[in-house]
Amino acid sequence: MSHPQAAGEFLKDHPKAKWHDETLWFVRDKRDRISKTIPEWEELRNLASQIKENVLSKLDEYLIEFEKNAQANGIHVHWAKDGEEHNQLVLEILRKQNCTAIVKSKSILTEECHLNPYLEKNGIEVVDTDLGERIVQFLNQPPSHIVLPAIHLKKGEISELFHEKLHTEKGNEDPTYLTQAARIHLREKFLGAKVAITGVNFGIAETGEFVVCTNEGNADMGVHLADVHIACMGIEKIIPRRKDLGVFLRLLARSATGQSVTNYNSHFRSPSPGKEIHIILVDNGRTAQLAREKFRNSLKCIRCGACMNTCPIYRRSGGYSYGSTVPGPIGSILSPGLDMKKYSTLPFASTLCGSCSDVCPVKINIHEQLYEWRQEITKTHGELGKGLSMKLASGIFKSPLAYKISGNLMRAALKTLPKSLIYHPINSWGKGRNLPETPEETFKEWYLKNRK
Amino acid sequence: MSSRKSILEAIKAIPREEKPLPDLPDFGISGELEEGFTQSILGNKGEVLEKSVFENWLATQDFSKILSLTESYRNLSTIELPKDPHELSTLDLAILEGQFGVAENGAIWLDDSQLFLRAIPFITEHLVIVLDRKNLVPTLHQAYQRIGDAHSGFGLFVAGPSKTADIEQSLVIGAHGAKSLRVVWK
Numbered sequence: 001m002s003h004p005q006a007a008g009e010f011l012k013d014h015p016k017a018k019w020h021d022e023t024l025w026f027v028r029d030k031r032d033r034i035s036k037t038i039p040e041w042e043e044l045r046n047l048a049s050q051i052k053e054n055v056l057s058k059l060d061e062y063l064i065e066f067e068k069n070a071q072a073n074g075i076h077v078h079w080a081k082d083g084e085e086h087n088q089l090v091l092e093i094l095r096k097q098n099c100t101a102i103v104k105s106k107s108i109l110t111e112e113c114h115l116n117p118y119l120e121k122n123g124i125e126v127v128d129t130d131l132g133e134r135i136v137q138f139l140n141q142p143p144s145h146i147v148l149p150a151i152h153l154k155k156g157e158i159s160e161l162f163h164e165k166l167h168t169e170k171g172n173e174d175p176t177y178l179t180q181a182a183r184i185h186l187r188e189k190f191l192g193a194k195v196a197i198t199g200v201n202f203g204i205a206e207t208g209e210f211v212v213c214t215n216e217g218n219a220d221m222g223v224h225l226a227d228v229h230i231a232c233m234g235i236e237k238i239i240p241r242r243k244d245l246g247v248f249l250r251l252l253a254r255s256a257t258g259q260s261v262t263n264y265n266s267h268f269r270s271p272s273p274g275k276e277i278h279i280i281l282v283d284n285g286r287t288a289q290l291a292r293e294k295f296r297n298s299l300k301c302i303r304c305g306a307c308m309n310t311c312p313i314y315r316r317s318g319g320y321s322y323g324s325t326v327p328g329p330i331g332s333i334l335s336p337g338l339d340m341k342k343y344s345t346l347p348f349a350s351t352l353c354g355s356c357s358d359v360c361p362v363k364i365n366i367h368e369q370l371y372e373w374r375q376e377i378t379k380t381h382g383e384l385g386k387g388l389s390m391k392l393a394s395g396i397f398k399s400p401l402a403y404k405i406s407g408n409l410m411r412a413a414l415k416t417l418p419k420s421l422i423y424h425p426i427n428s429w430g431k432g433r434n435l436p437e438t439p440e441e442t443f444k445e446w447y448l449k450n451r452k
Numbered sequence: 453m454s455s456r457k458s459i460l461e462a463i464k465a466i467p468r469e470e471k472p473l474p475d476l477p478d479f480g481i482s483g484e485l486e487e488g489f490t491q492s493i494l495g496n497k498g499e500v501l502e503k504s505v506f507e508n509w510l511a512t513q514d515f516s517k518i519l520s521l522t523e524s525y526r527n528l529s530t531i532e533l534p535k536d537p538h539e540l541s542t543l544d545l546a547i548l549e550g551q552f553g554v555a556e557n558g559a560i561w562l563d564d565s566q567l568f569l570r571a572i573p574f575i576t577e578h579l580v581i582v583l584d585r586k587n588l589v590p591t592l593h594q595a596y597q598r599i600g601d602a603h604s605g606f607g608l609f610v611a612g613p614s615k616t617a618d619i620e621q622s623l624v625i626g627a628h629g630a631k632s633l634r635v636v637w638k
Contacts, residue, residue: 023621040479050474057471060463073605079456131627132618148618155620175622183628190628191541207601217574217614217629224571225537235459240473242601246593247476249609250556260557261592263496263615264574264629267607272570283455287462 003345007317020152021315027148028309030258031359038250047247049363052300055238056290062205062238063281069208073270076278083113086282090115090197090230091122093278097228099195101125103186105212105219106133107199108146108303109232109282112325115197127189129218131182138165144319146326147256147305152318186218196222200233200279201302202248206241209269210279213252213262220266228276231268235281236290236299248302251361256304289337294372298333300362307356307366313349322346329356333369336377344381347373411438478593485555485588492558496612497625498633506580506636515544515578521568522549522582524638537571546576546630552587553635554595559611560635561595563604570606579613579630584638 001009011017035041055062067077080086086109094102102119104110104126116126116137128137132149136142138161143149150158159173168181198219203210210231212219223229239248253262271277290296308314308328319327324335324343332346347370350356356366396402415438441449453461481488490500501509510528519540520528525547534540548567550560560581562573573579589595599607614629625631 026621040477043477043479047474047476050471053471054473057468060460063460063463079454079459081455081458085455129628130618131616135618148621150618151621155622158619175619176624178619179616179624179627183626186628187541191538209607215614216616216627218627220570220574220608221628224569224574242599243476243593243596246591246596250592257617260492260495261554261559261609261611263610263612265559265609265611267609268605269603269607270605272605281459283459283462287459287466290463291466 001323003317003321003323003349006321006323007313007349010318010321011316016154017316017318019154020318023151024309024315027257028306028359031255031306031309032258034254034258034260038254044247044251045361045363048251048302048361049300051239051244051247052362053297055240056236056296056299059235059238059290062240063235065205066203066208066238067281069206070210070279071208073208074277075208075270076276078278078280080280080282080284082284083115083282086113086232086280086284087115087118089280090232091119091124093228093230094119094124094195097195099124099228101127101189101193102195102197103127103129103189103193103218103222103226104197105199105214105222106130106149107197107232108143108326109199109234109284110197111142112284113232113282115232127186127193129186129189129222130214130216131179131218134182134186135161141320142325144327145305145308146303152320187221190221190225193222193226195228195230196226197230197232198223200231200237201252202245203233203238203279204240204242204245205238207269209242209267210237211245211249212266212268213249213264215259215263217264220264223268224272227274228278229268229271231277231279233279233281235283235286236301252302252304255306255359255361285338289334292337295333295337295369297364298330298337298366298369300364301330301334302362304361306359306361310355310359312351312353312355317349322349329366329370330360330364333364333366333373336373340377340380344377347371347377407442411442414438476593479591480594481556481590485590486585488555488590489553489558489588492554492556493612493633493635496558496633497615497623498558498612498635500635500637502637506634509634513545517543518545518547519543519572519576520547521566521572522547524549524582533568537569537575540569540571540575543572543576545578545580546572547580547582548573550581550583550587550635552589552595552598553583554590554592554609555588556591557611559592559595559609561599561607561609563602563607565604567606567608570608573608573610574614574629576630578632578634579610580634580636581610582636582638 135150144152155173162168200210314328335343350370354367518530553560613633614627616627
């Protein structure tokens with residue numbers, strides 16, 4: 001389904017769509033307010049961007065340094081060229097442990113690799129432990145937002161779901177009550193899991209340690225009770241120095257949810273005695289994106305989700321309308337690199353207003369890259385339906401006479417023609433857009449009358 | 453070819469100009485550290501207490517399992533530190549010593565030498581961290597300077613109780629980890 005079609009589906013439930021829009025805007029507003037309390041905010045964004053710039057220019061060296069230091073700390077380091085190899089590596093580790101049930105904290109990378117269905121197919125029970133992720137997992141849905149996975153659901157829907165899955169009281173929609181039920185349910189899973197999987201927010205080359213940030217504490221509940229911790233990390237998550245964390249942790253939570261820091265920021269350097277830590281470094285299209293000079297900067301992303309919260313299209317079309325693991329503006333510049341045909345409508349799901357670039361904590365020029373992808377896609381896949389009307393318009397605008405005649409004709413026609421003809425399916429521009437009221441006279445006529 | 457080799461070779465083959473790694477300035481905060489820290493903890497839904505207030509509060513509670521790993525309150529422990537953290541699944545209260553706190557966001561640094569078992573601050577129902585008010589730094593920049601190249605297998609910035617807003621953005625305290633955080637001045 002194309003983005004406009006899927007967005008149309010989302011907008012059918014108007015009150016819910018409005019709630020979605022307003023709620024994400026509220027998060028954006030919180031981000032604005034907290035960022036204004038840091039006088040050096042813009043300087044931090046510049047620094048973060050420069051650090052990532054340096055990382056991308058020396059990524060191979062940093063990865064080697066990270067591996068060496070992590071191994072010296074007793075961490076097992078694995079490499080995966082794509083999602084499939086990543087999933088196989090995870091399964092191998094589980095098989096060695098005779099493990100058939102795991103707990104997993106939030107990891108967009110494992111979503112990208114479709115780890116859950118792969119493990120389930122191989123007889124492993126996977127329990128997502130972030131509350132939002134557990135909710136969407138119960139529904140067999142992917143997250144609709146990278147930071148707020150269940151933002152597309154209302155508490156009534158979650159109450160019904162928990163009544164069915166966790167036997168909560170029917171009709172009890174109190175978030176505290178529902179969260180408590182999930183706490184009891186998940187605690188049992190934490191206590192029973194031998195292997196825990198987490199994502200990685202930052203990997204530090206200098207020390208070989210990695211950092212995982214959560215508010216719920218679910219990543220830590222999983223890994224400190226399990227015998228084996230598997231951390232899945234995209235190769236672009238490397239930063240050079242421990243002190244660079246000062247810059248990134250100051251930006252991450254403030255950009256994501258408008259809070260000063262996540263409540264738990266865990267730095268893993270070596271396993272507890274008798275336990276194991278494995279880290280899987282995953283490429284899955286990242287080196288290909290690195291090779292695309294115009295789109296290279298998209299790899300600076302720290303997955304805060306600020307561009308989604310601010311985007312007028314995301315807020316009004318929902319995460320699922322993008323059909324990609326990472327939705328929203330950043331997803332629309334990452335996904336075409338993975339499959340240009342499949343994601344060909346995403347770079348057009350934008351007004352190019354630039355708000356995404358304005359809030360991005362690592363200063364990715366997101367809206368410019370959206371524009372660049374449009375050029376690439378149009379070159380490869382043709383002009384996507386608007387071609388005919390645009391060619392016609394171009395001919396009219398080039399000739400003053402044609403412009404004058406068609407202008408007069410259109411003003412008369414728009415008033416009298418039936419709507420079905422104006423908003424004809426052939427005119428894809430007219431779909432979802434309203435024409436303004438046509439004025440009585442042209443600007444030229446008004447000017448001639450009023451210049452005296 | 454191994455994936456390691458193919459990934460590294462693919463990166464090496466991309467023509468790139470080396471970009472400099474910036475130096476980090478020493479940003480501070482305006483205002484007093486203790487007041488800033490206290491406000492930050494409150495914002496994260498924790499509390500900051502004087503010793504006497506904490507002791508009065510504790511006297512009103514009916515905790516059966518308390519594990520205290522700080523010199524200040526060693527005698528409060530009702531259980532021994534187990535080998536296996538699973539045995540702490542019904543722990544009511546953990547009392548730990550914090551190394552230092554960060555005024556801008558309330559984050560408190562602990563590593564393996566304060567934690568003993570890494571699961572403790574998460575698995576406990578309630579968490580108390582004892583902190584010396586002299587051990588406060590303005591921002592995370594000074595925090596990482598202070599950590600320097602200290603080597604611990606695990607390090608944690610904890611800034612509040614476990615929380616979530618995944619149901620309609622309504623804030624709920626006590627998702628999976630500790631349901632409360634009290635910072636007690638030493």
